[in-house]
Amino acid sequence: RKEVEQDPGPFNVPEGATVAFNCTYSNSASQSFFWYRQDCRKEPKLLMSVYSSGNEDGRFTAQLNRASQYISLLIRDSKLSDSATYLCVVLSGNTPLVFGKGTRLSVIA
């Protein structure tokens, strides 16, 4: 079983739409979670951490469900500039971060 699984997409949505990505992880002892954004031919950049109580940063909302071992990212009022690949990332113990393969989002005018 893969450690971190994401739907690869692509998700093609119109501007202004709300879109949600889910990610599942296999290690129940995982303790930290992140969403990274990667633009085409660029490096990944930290978008936001994911906290147990859920957290929001502007149009972005991240949720964690430990019982079901999944993380979600919700983007409201999508902009063209949101087009990118979104990587789900999990930390377990003192080991390096484990990255999902990413979900590609295209926001269309």
Added chain:
Amino acid sequence: DVKVTQSSRYLVKRTGEKVFLECVQDMDHENMFWYRQDPGLGLRLIYFSYDVKMKEKGDIPEGYSVSREKKERFSLILESASTNQTSMYLCASSLNAGSGYTFGSGTRLTVV
């Protein structure tokens, strides 16, 4: 802001050459990492280091080695480059085990 600098953006090397990829970070981070990224395979960890002179194998260390003589510098070495090592190589650093990573802008290596 933390800056992670990779010495080359693009490299073309011949099969059998020894290749050095350099990575330097300027924020006194303890941890440094080397990944490669290929279409459909995502980011795969090659080697990492949690301290100077320390190194640990990641998921795909075969054909690679690393050097961390100074805290700020983590070098990836391809002992004898092969065409299946053509890839995007990404270096990252983090302050400690629980913090997110900052990536360099990557080196796109082509082995011919």
